[in-house]
Amino acid sequence: xxxxxxxxxxxxxxxxxxxxxxxxxxxxxxxxxxxxxxxxxxxxxxxxxxxxxxxxxxxxxxxxxxxxxxxxxxxxxxxxxxxxxxxxxxxxxxxxxxxxxxxxxxxxxxxxxxxxxxxxxxxxxxxxxxxxxxxxxxxxxxxxxxxxxxxxxxxxxxxxxxxxxxxxxxxxxxxxxxxxxxxxxxxxxxxxxxxxxxxxxxxxxxxxxxxxxxxxxxxxxxxxxxxxxxxxxxxxxxxxxxxxxxxxxxxxxxxxxxxxxxxxxxxxxxxxxxxxxxxxxxxxxxxxxxxxxxxxxxxxxxxxxxxxxxxxxxxxxxxxxxxxxxxxxxxxxxxxxxxxxxxxxxxxxxxxxxxxxxxxxxxxxxxxxxxxxxxxxxxxxxxxxxxxxxxxxxxxxxxxxxxxxxx
Amino acid sequence: xxxxxxxxxxxxxxxxxxxxxxxxxxxxxxxxxxxxxxxxxxxxxxxxxxxxxxxxxxxxxxxxxxxxxxxxxxxxxxxxxxxxxxxxxxxxxxxxxxxxxxxxxxxxxxxxxxxxxxxxxxxxxxxxxxxxxxxxxxxxxxxxxxxxxxxxxxxxxxxxxxxxxxxxxxxxxxxxxxxxxxxxxxxxxxxxxxxxxxxxxxxxxxxxxxxxxxxxxxxxxxxxxxxxxxxxxxxxxx
Numbered sequence: 001x002x003x004x005x006x007x008x009x010x011x012x013x014x015x016x017x018x019x020x021x022x023x024x025x026x027x028x029x030x031x032x033x034x035x036x037x038x039x040x041x042x043x044x045x046x047x048x049x050x051x052x053x054x055x056x057x058x059x060x061x062x063x064x065x066x067x068x069x070x071x072x073x074x075x076x077x078x079x080x081x082x083x084x085x086x087x088x089x090x091x092x093x094x095x096x097x098x099x100x101x102x103x104x105x106x107x108x109x110x111x112x113x114x115x116x117x118x119x120x121x122x123x124x125x126x127x128x129x130x131x132x133x134x135x136x137x138x139x140x141x142x143x144x145x146x147x148x149x150x151x152x153x154x155x156x157x158x159x160x161x162x163x164x165x166x167x168x169x170x171x172x173x174x175x176x177x178x179x180x181x182x183x184x185x186x187x188x189x190x191x192x193x194x195x196x197x198x199x200x201x202x203x204x205x206x207x208x209x210x211x212x213x214x215x216x217x218x219x220x221x222x223x224x225x226x227x228x229x230x231x232x233x234x235x236x237x238x239x240x241x242x243x244x245x246x247x248x249x250x251x252x253x254x255x256x257x258x259x260x261x262x263x264x265x266x267x268x269x270x271x272x273x274x275x276x277x278x279x280x281x282x283x284x285x286x287x288x289x290x291x292x293x294x295x296x297x298x299x300x301x302x303x304x305x306x307x308x309x310x311x312x313x314x315x316x317x318x319x320x321x322x323x324x325x326x327x328x329x330x331x332x333x334x335x336x337x338x339x340x341x342x343x344x345x346x347x348x349x350x351x352x353x354x355x356x357x358x359x360x361x362x363x364x365x366x367x368x369x370x371x372x373x374x375x376x377x378x379x380x381x382x383x384x385x386x387x388x389x390x391x392x393x394x395x396x397x398x399x400x401x402x403x404x405x406x407x
Numbered sequence: 408x409x410x411x412x413x414x415x416x417x418x419x420x421x422x423x424x425x426x427x428x429x430x431x432x433x434x435x436x437x438x439x440x441x442x443x444x445x446x447x448x449x450x451x452x453x454x455x456x457x458x459x460x461x462x463x464x465x466x467x468x469x470x471x472x473x474x475x476x477x478x479x480x481x482x483x484x485x486x487x488x489x490x491x492x493x494x495x496x497x498x499x500x501x502x503x504x505x506x507x508x509x510x511x512x513x514x515x516x517x518x519x520x521x522x523x524x525x526x527x528x529x530x531x532x533x534x535x536x537x538x539x540x541x542x543x544x545x546x547x548x549x550x551x552x553x554x555x556x557x558x559x560x561x562x563x564x565x566x567x568x569x570x571x572x573x574x575x576x577x578x579x580x581x582x583x584x585x586x587x588x589x590x591x592x593x594x595x596x597x598x599x600x601x602x603x604x605x606x607x608x609x610x611x612x613x614x615x616x617x618x619x620x621x622x623x624x625x626x627x628x629x630x631x632x633x634x635x636x637x638x639x640x641x642x643x644x645x
Contacts (some may be wrong), residue, residue, distance in 0.1 A: 002520040009517065016505040318501045321462065323490020323518040323564070325483045402462050405501065 003335075006328065010336040017308075025306045025344025028384060031294025032345045032377045036352025037359060038287055039373035043354075044365035053272040061235030062135055063242060063267045065089075065228040065249070067119055069260050076226040078109040083224035084262040087216075089252055090228045096248055097230070099241035104132040104229040105213045107222065114164060114208055114370055116179040119299070121167035122205045123160075129217020133159070133192075135229055138209075143175045150189075151211040152220060158186040162194045163206035179208075184219050186210060238267040297344065299386035304339055304386030305392035309399075317404025330397035337389020338382050345381025349374050408457065408599055409436040414468035414478075416454045416622075420572040428454040429465070430622040434638045436601065438567075442633065443602045443613035451622040453572075457605045460493055460570045461485040464509065473567060494561030498573035500553040503547040508532060508556045509541040517561040530558040535589060551582030558589060563600075569593070571602045575609050587612045591633070 008236040014021045031094045059394075067081040070150075087105065094103040126132075130148045133139075143159070152155055154271040158179065167172050186208075195204040203378045216223060232241040242265045249263055309316070316329055353374070357367045416429040428451045437443050446452040457463035458470055461477060462485070477488060489495075490619040494515075502511045509528055516523045532541045535555040537548075545553055554574060561569055571590065575583030591612055594600050604610050612633045618626035 001522065002517070005517050005523075012506075012510075288628055314501070315503055318503060319502075319514070320486065320520075321460070321489060321495045321514045322560070323486055325486040325518070327483075328486075402457050405462075405497065 001054060002328075003331065006332050007339070008330055008333050010339050013332075014336060014340055016202035020304060020308065023339055024301050024340045025347065026295025026345030027300040028294065028381055029297070029348040029351065031290060032293075032348025032381055033298040033351035033355060034290035034293060035287070036349050036370075036382075037288055037356040038283070040353065040356035040368050040370050041359050041363075042283060042287075042364070043370050043373070044360045044368040047368060048274050048365050059244070060269055060272070060273075063232060063233065063238060063245065063265060065230070065245065065263050065265050066226065067224070067263055069262065069264065075110070076108070076224055078220055078226055081224075081226050083222070083260060084253065085225045085228060087225065088221065089249060090225065092252055093228065093230065093245060093248060097241070097244050099232055099234065099244050101231040101233045102131055102135070103129075103231075105129045105212050106132055106210055106226050106227040106229065107224075108226050109220065111117065112182055113210075114168070114179055114181050115175065115183075116168040116174075119168045120219050121164055121206070123164050125215065125219070126207060126209045127212040127219070129322055132212075132229065133209065133259050135231055136294045138195065139193040141191045141193045142173075143188070145190060146209060146211055151213050154213045155211055156186045156191040156218065157210065159190040159192060159209040160188055161192050161205040161207040161264050163203055164208055165191050170268065176338050181208060181210070181219060225356055229354065235269070238269055242267065249363075263344055294384065298341070298384040301337055301341055301344075301385060302388040302392060305333065305389060309333065309392050309396045312396075313399055313404045316399045317401045320399075320401035321405060326397040329399075332392045333393035333396045334386060334389045339394065341381045341385025341388075342378065345378050345384075349377050349382070352377070408438040408440070408473060409601075410469075410471040411435070411459075411472070412469045414455075414458065414465040414470060415465070416451070417456065417466045428622055429458075432468070432619075432622070432624055434617060434624060434627060436599065439597050439599055440615060441591070441602070441613045442615045442617060443601045443604060443610040444617045444619055445604060445607075445610045446619035447605060450619045452605075452619050454604050454622075456570060456572055456601075457617065459568075459601060460495060461488045464554075471641045476579050479516055486518075490515065494564070494566035494569040496554070496557050496561050496569065496571040496574045498576035500545075500550070500557045500577070502553055502560075503558055504546075505544065507531045507544055507549065508537055508559075511545065511556050511627060512541075512563055513614055515560060519564060526561075532556070534562075535559045549580050549582070551585060554578065554582075554586050555589065558586075558593075562593075564600070569598055569600045571600065573604050573606070573609075574602070575604070575606065580608075583609065587633075 065078045065085065067085040090103050090105045093100055105128065108124060110124045111122045112125045114121050128146065130146050130151050135147055146157065146159055158181070160174065167179065168179065176190060177188050178185050179188060197203060210219070230245065232238060234240065246261065246265055250261065253262055255261055319329060353369060360367050412433050414429055414432045415427065417425045417427050419425055432455065443451050444455060458465050464480070465478050468478065469476050470571065472488065472492065477485065480488065485491060503514065509532065512531055513523045514529045529538065532538055535558050537552060537555050540552065542547065545556065575586055578586060587609060590600055602609070604611055610616060613630065614632035615624065615629050617624055
């Protein structure tokens with residue numbers, strides 16, 4: 001009751017001195033506005049980056065296992081990887097990993113000659129299981145995908161990327177035509193929709209897909225895999241799945257620490273989050289400046305409150321004479337500081353959202369309203385007011401009523 | 408009601424030398440009395456007033472307020488005493504700036520922690536003759552009116568003791584007289600009033616005079632007390 005009454009009194013007292021109140025909140029407003037704007041632009045940038053990454057990776061909610069330790073660089077290929085990842089590993093994961101929804105196998109090599117009549121092009125060859133294309137968000141333009149039957153029967157069929165189509169079938173329908181991959185004949189079953197450039201900047205369309213069994217037995221004569229792709233049941237929480245997968249593989253490969261894993265599990269989602277979390281130096285500096293501005297806003301409140309306390313000695317003396325305790329006086333000034341800071345913060349949040357939206361639209365980013373940042377900013381402004389109001393409030397509480405009434 | 412026993416108050420100057428403002432002061436004030444404390448400036452009357460008003464504590468001696476020895480109360484305890492038992496009226500009115508008459512009268516209620524009784528605020532403003540001006544800002548009121556607001560404010564928490572420090576000091580004689588008449592009326596309604604003044608005319612309204620000089624009570628005598636000069640005031644009392 002008393003606190004509420006003192007709060008109302010603080011509001012009235014702030015309203016009585018609108019100009020001073022305005023300058024008190026100005027610093028906090030500017031600081032909080034820049035913090036909010038930067039946070040929302042930052043979040044918009046992050047979301048935009050994630051979106052692009054998602055488009056690039058295709059399916060975003062997958063986990064990839066490649067052979068070799070984490071330090072192995074570049075895209076895995078049959079010629080560069082250790083033969084540590086097997087078909088049996090993939091089957092075991094599908095059977096035993098409770099966090100896994102489905103498993104896809106891939107065996108790939110790059111720069112393989114693909115010929116049609118007298119034309120030749122170099123393409124990446126991917127031997128894949130039937131679910132691989134869908135899991136990686138490749139879609140068929142014409143023809144059909146690779147089916148389980150194709151995989152089971154070691155069919156010599158191929159699904160080609162648009163670059164391969166362009167290189168070999170300029171004016172022909174490629175469906176049903178026979179091309180030769182490293183001199184092994186394959187019948188073209190489908191053509192893919194273009195994916196554009198991949199993470200490395202190279203085209204993702206210069207590619208040929210064939211059944212993984214065909215690749216293993218009829219083309220490459222290798223019985224190990226270059227990638228196992230898994231779809232998790234709970235894609236929002238990849239770490240749990242990654243742990244389970246790792247422990248199953250360690251068991252199968254008889255790896256006991258401190259021996260390092262002969263495989264690497266990664267999730268595009270985790271990578272994307274990592275990448276988009278890296279703030280630019282400029283962004284960090286801006287954020288720091290905004291934070292400093294906010295703190296200066298608090299300091300402004302403090303100095304103006306200190307002046308106000310001196311000016312209001314008489315008022316404080318009257319209040320003390322009329323029965324206000326030291327803590328009543330202290331509370332009054334603390335509440336005034338917190339209230340003005342909160343109002344300043346509120347105005348700052350409004351300005352920041354507006355400014356952030358304008359900045360985002362100029363950079364063609366999606367407008368993002370970050371509730372956590374808004375809530376944080378409001379909390380911050382109240383805390384700021386309380387912290388910087390402490391000293392003036394303490395000074396006010398210490399004023400001797402006799403002295404104050406005499407003046 | 409009030410019993411002051413052997414009160415001394417010693418201050419320290421800047422250089423540390425002690426200055427005795429009150430030396431062995433003792434007196435009693437009964438419930439319902441109207442007492443004037445007179446004395447020149449520097450006589451110790453302000454020190455005595457501060458102790459009586461629980462703004463200050465004596466260096467030694469005891470101060471019994473309604474039988475309760477409050478001479479060693481803490482700052483917070485004295486704040487509560489001021490809130491509930493003592494009403495202050497000051498020479499310079501001491502109303503809060505940029506507030507209305509009503510807000511000033513409400514102020515003491517705030518520190519009791521109880522909800523403000525709006526009817527009582529209006530009643531008190533009416534009682535001091537400002538019923539129509541409750542929404543006026545203090546700057547829109549004359550000195551006499553401001554002092555009336557201050558008196559209404561002092562009465563807000565039903566104090567057992569009203570302390571008036573030179574209440575007419577900043578007023579012209581007409582306004583001063585009407586303030587003294589208002590205090591006399593309140594006294595007749597049973598309020599205990601201690602008035603501090605150096606002005607003989609103001610002092611003459613009280614029934615008892617304490618004259619303080621050099622920190623001791625030099626004179627303590629009864630006097631007839633100037634009752635209100637106009638008959639309509641007396642009628643209101645009956």
